[in-house]
Amino acid sequence: MTGETHPVRLxxxxxxxxxxxxxxxxxxxxxxxxxxxxxxxxWLGGHYAVPAEEEPDPGDEPPPEKEP
Ligand SMILES: [Zn+2]
Structure with a gap:
């Protein structure tokens, strides 16, 4: 021990x-x-800004092209 102690910054x-x-x-x-x-x-914004639920695919999407 050197007897010296480093000053502790509170x-x-x-x-x-x-x-x-x-x-x-x-x-x-x-x-x-x-x-x-x-x-x-x-903190406040992230609390209720982003919903955690993912919307499931409806599976009822219209066809991209119409048949003649
Ligand atoms: Zn700052």
């Missing part, structure tokens, strides 16, 4: 996950209210 600054800018403590972990809002909208 608050490591992580870059904004959206734009990579230094995050602000006020909007942690984002850099600004905009990025925080974007992330929030992403």
């Amino acid at each position: 608050r490591p600054r992580r870059p904004c996950p959206l734009c990579g800018k230094p995050s602000q403590q006020k909007y942690h972990p984002f850099c600004s209210a905009r990025c925080a809002d974007v992330d929030l909208n992403r």
Whole structure:
């Protein structure tokens, strides 16, 4: 043991996950209210935006060409 300990940074600054800018403590972990809002909208939007069900083929498609 060397007796020396590396100082532990209690608050490591992580870059904004959206734009990579230094995050602000006020909007942690984002850099600004905009990025925080974007992330929030992403969560809310993805919650009910895309339906998980796939529509089955009706099997009643009209023929592409009409017979004379
Ligand atoms: Zn940002």
